[in-house]
Amino acid sequence: MKKLCEDIANAIGNAIRGYIGADGGERILYMGADGTPTAMIDDVAERAALHVLKNDGRSLRLVSEEMGDVILGTNPEFDIVLDPLDGTYNALRGIPFYSVSIAIGKNDLSQIYYGYVKNLVTGDVYAAERDRGAFLNGEKIRVSTRKDTDAYCASIYGCAFARDFLNQNGKKVRLLGSAALELCYVASQKLDAFLDVRSRLRVTDVAAGKLIVEEAGGVVTDDFGVQLNNPLTIKERVNIMASNGRIHDDLLARLREWNK
Amino acid sequence: MKKLCEDIANAIGNAIRGYIGADGGERILYMGADGTPTAMIDDVAERAALHVLKNDGRSLRLVSEEMGDVILGTNPEFDIVLDPLDGTYNALRGIPFYSVSIAIGKNDLSQIYYGYVKNLVTGDVYAAERDRGAFLNGEKIRVSTRKDTDAYCASIYGCAFARDFLNQNGKKVRLLGSAALELCYVASQKLDAFLDVRSRLRVTDVAAGKLIVEEAGGVVTDDFGVQLNNPLTIKERVNIMASNGRIHDDLLARLREWNK
Numbered sequence: 001m002k003k004l005c006e007d008i009a010n011a012i013g014n015a016i017r018g019y020i021g022a023d024g025g026e027r028i029l030y031m032g033a034d035g036t037p038t039a040m041i042d043d044v045a046e047r048a049a050l051h052v053l054k055n056d057g058r059s060l061r062l063v064s065e066e067m068g069d070v071i072l073g074t075n076p077e078f079d080i081v082l083d084p085l086d087g088t089y090n091a092l093r094g095i096p097f098y099s100v101s102i103a104i105g106k107n108d109l110s111q112i113y114y115g116y117v118k119n120l121v122t123g124d125v126y127a128a129e130r131d132r133g134a135f136l137n138g139e140k141i142r143v144s145t146r147k148d149t150d151a152y153c154a155s156i157y158g159c160a161f162a163r164d165f166l167n168q169n170g171k172k173v174r175l176l177g178s179a180a181l182e183l184c185y186v187a188s189q190k191l192d193a194f195l196d197v198r199s200r201l202r203v204t205d206v207a208a209g210k211l212i213v214e215e216a217g218g219v220v221t222d223d224f225g226v227q228l229n230n231p232l233t234i235k236e237r238v239n240i241m242a243s244n245g246r247i248h249d250d251l252l253a254r255l256r257e258w259n260k
Numbered sequence: 261m262k263k264l265c266e267d268i269a270n271a272i273g274n275a276i277r278g279y280i281g282a283d284g285g286e287r288i289l290y291m292g293a294d295g296t297p298t299a300m301i302d303d304v305a306e307r308a309a310l311h312v313l314k315n316d317g318r319s320l321r322l323v324s325e326e327m328g329d330v331i332l333g334t335n336p337e338f339d340i341v342l343d344p345l346d347g348t349y350n351a352l353r354g355i356p357f358y359s360v361s362i363a364i365g366k367n368d369l370s371q372i373y374y375g376y377v378k379n380l381v382t383g384d385v386y387a388a389e390r391d392r393g394a395f396l397n398g399e400k401i402r403v404s405t406r407k408d409t410d411a412y413c414a415s416i417y418g419c420a421f422a423r424d425f426l427n428q429n430g431k432k433v434r435l436l437g438s439a440a441l442e443l444c445y446v447a448s449q450k451l452d453a454f455l456d457v458r459s460r461l462r463v464t465d466v467a468a469g470k471l472i473v474e475e476a477g478g479v480v481t482d483d484f485g486v487q488l489n490n491p492l493t494i495k496e497r498v499n500i501m502a503s504n505g506r507i508h509d510d511l512l513a514r515l516r517e518w519n520k
Contacts, residue, residue, distance in 0.1 A: 021450070089432055093413060093450045096356075096382065122356065153353060162422075172349055175435040190281070190353045 002127065004056060005102045005116035008049045012084055012100050013120050015048035016041055021094025033068025033234045034202055041091060042066055045084035045100070053080070065204050068234045078104055079232050081112070081207040085120075087178030096121040101180035103207030109238075110229040115208035115215075117180045126184040128215035134187050143218040143244035144189040152247055153191050155182045158198030161254050179240075183209025186242050187216035193243035193251055197223045201238045203230055210242070219245040225252045262387065264316060265362045265376035268309045272344055272360050273380050275308035276301055281354020293328025293494045294462055301351060302326055305344035305360070313340070325464050328494045338364055339492050341372070341467040345380075347438030356381040361440035363467030369498075370489040375468035375475075377440045386444040388475035394447050403478040403504035404449040412507055413451050415442045418458030421514050439500075443469025446502050447476035453503035453511055457483045461498045463490055470502070479505040485512045 019025030025041035032038035046066050053062065059073025064082040080102065085091060087098030099119050105112035113130040126141075128134035134141050146152045151170030156162035165171040174191065176182055179201055185191040187209075210220045210228060222228055223239040225248070230236045241251060279285030285301035292298035306326045313322065319333025324342040340362065345351060347358030359379050365372035373390040386401075388394035394401050406412045411430030416422035425431040434451065436442055439461055445451040447469075470480045470488060482488055483499040485508070490496045501511060 089413065094448075095434065095436075095445070095450050153349065172437070173435055174355065174437055175433055176355075177432070177434055185355070188354075190355050 001104055001114045002116070004052075005114075005118075005127075006125075007056075008052045008082075008102060009100045009116070009118040009120075009125075011048040011052045012045045013118075015044045016085060016091065016120070019044065020091055026092045032066035034065050034204070038066045039088060039092070042085055042088055046082075049082060049084050049100075063204060063232050063234055065202065065234070079106055080104055081204055081232055083180060083202075083204040086180040086205060090177045091120075095177065097176050097178055097181060099178050099181040099184075101205065101208045103211065105207070105232065108229045108231050109203060109207060109210060110227060112207050112211045115211035117184050117208050117212065119181055119184075126187060126212050128187075128212040130211065130215070132215070134212045134215035136184075136188050141188045141216050143187060143213065143216050144192050145246065146192050146244060147246045148250040152193065154193035154195060154243075154251070155185075155191055156193075157196040158200070159195070159255060159258055161258050179205040180209045183213055183242055186218055186244065187212045189244075192247055193241070195223075195241045195251060195255075197239045197241075197255065199237045199239055201240060202234060203232055203236050203238060204234065206238055206240055207232070210240070213242045217245065219243055219248045221248070221252075223255055261364055261374045262376070264312075265374075265378075265387070266385075267316075268312045268342075268362060269360045269376070269378040269380075269385075271308040271312045272305045273378075275304045276345060276351065276380070279304065280351055286352045292326040294325050294464070298326045299348060299352070302345055302348055306342075309342055309344050309360075323464060323492050323494055325462065325494065339366055340364055341464055341492055343440060343462075343464040346440040346465060350437045351380075355437065357436050357438055357441060359438050359441040359444075361465065361468045363471065365467070365492065368489045368491050369463060369467060369470060370487060372467050372471045375471035377444050377468050377472065379441055379444075386447060386472050388447075388472040390471065390475070392475070394472045394475035396444075396448050401448045401476050403447060403473065403476050404452050405506065406452050406504060407506045408510040412453065414453035414455060414503075414511070415445075415451055416453075417456040418460070419455070419515060419518055421518050439465040440469045443473055443502055446478055446504065447472045449504075452507055453501070455483075455501045455511060455515075457499045457501075457515065459497045459499055461500060462494060463492055463496050463498060464494065466498055466500055467492070470500070473502045477505065479503055479508045481508070481512075483512075483515055
């Protein structure tokens with residue numbers, strides 16, 4: 001699985017190189033399966049991944065951002081949930097924060113058993129296998145140990161209390177623009193939490209990162225504190241709260257307060 | 261001037277290396293001149309800069325984040341406005357976005373004549389000399405040409421309309437955590453605007469970036485659209501709006517609406 005993911009990530013990295021921070025890549029080609037416009041750079045990335053998967057020859061079900069759900073071969077062994085380029089906008093503008101996200105599993109988000117996210121700028125690889133821990137470039141990673149009362153740093157998309165954070169000493173907000181990679185930042189102590197409650201994300205954005213956070217000792221739920229088990233289909237929308245676990249209840253309480 | 265800035269930036273880059281994403285650097289040593297706690301990593305960065313300046317031997321007035329205002333020598337020729345490490349929190353957490361910011365001028369923000377910002381992760385150098393243009397690694401840069409009606413991407417700190425942006429198609433918010441570098445992103449078309457209205461920033465954060473944006477063809481004002489001429493002292497607080505010029509009025513109007 002690891003080898004297949006590496007091949008996909010390398011192929012995508014090579015394919016998009018000419019479009020980073022350059023004109024042309026942003027040209028809209030068609031409406032993607034996820035309901036958002038597919039830019040040239042997204043199409044190029046997805047084709048590169050598909051080429052690798054077809055050459056590999058295994059039968060599988062692919063869930064990908066632009067193509068949607070596709071069956072390869074005649075007897076799918078597993079599902080691959082792929083975001084060929086997470087952080088498209090960053091890549092087009094030359095902001096060095098974008099990634100490829102690949103998850104392998106069956107049926108729904110709770111049954112992902114392998115997750116792989118590669119930072120296409122630095123080459124850092126975050127990976128996790130169910131019950132075997134999470135790793136950054138082969139080194140074991142753990143979530144942070146910061147608690148409610150400490151300073152903490154979170155990515156918060158789509159709710160007003162992000163603004164309170166900006167004005168409180170000690171608490172910080174970052175909006176970096178690649179959900180898959182921001183989840184890996186939670187897994188590796190660079191952030192203490194990631195929260196997106198815009199009903200915008202897809203399973204393709206979070207499937208790999210969710211497992212990586214969990215295997216690093218963190219907690220991932222929806223915005224009501226319930227386990228995620230969204231079906232692996234591109235139509236599905238996901239709200240997500242991922243944290244080091246220790247600040248999870250504090251964040252849920254803030255969110256409840258805000259929703260009142 | 262360029263040589264002096266390079267020497268300072270290199271010395272800082274070397275000095276902080278051991279503290280990136282590692283324990284220890286966050287230890288608070290004392291209360292800095294800017295009124296915020298000085299962490300180990302800030303102190304190390306500032307000392308490295310001061311060492312270079314003392315060796316250089318020129319007489320100057322230094323305005324720096326932790327030490328405040330200091331006179332070197334007996335007959336200061338100019339002011340150096342220094343943020344030895346902009347994005348301290350990122351550096352401590354291992355988020356790859358932090359910089360050194362150096363500006364040279366006299367009296368107030370309107371009289372800066374040289375600006376230099378180095379991304380300490382990628383090594384990219386943004387520099388501008390008054391009336392001579394702005395450069396990224398020696399190549400001329402220009403702000404973006406996006407207009408009000410286009411999609412645009414801004415860093416917005418401290419006002420509620422950032423949330424509206426997060427929920428509008430086409431408009432994007434990034435919070436990257438280094439004001440000096442985010443200003444350079446406006447100068448080099450990676451962002452269309454940068455806005456911080458928290459009354460939190462210092463002249464040390466913005467002095468270099470302001471000139472770099474202006475020399476790249478952009479516009480920089482306070483949050484009321486007025487030219488910045490804050491005195492070069494560490495006590496001063498700055499609100500700032502920097503943009504490609506074309507969306508400046510739109511942003512000012514949104515801010516007025518929000519302030520009602």
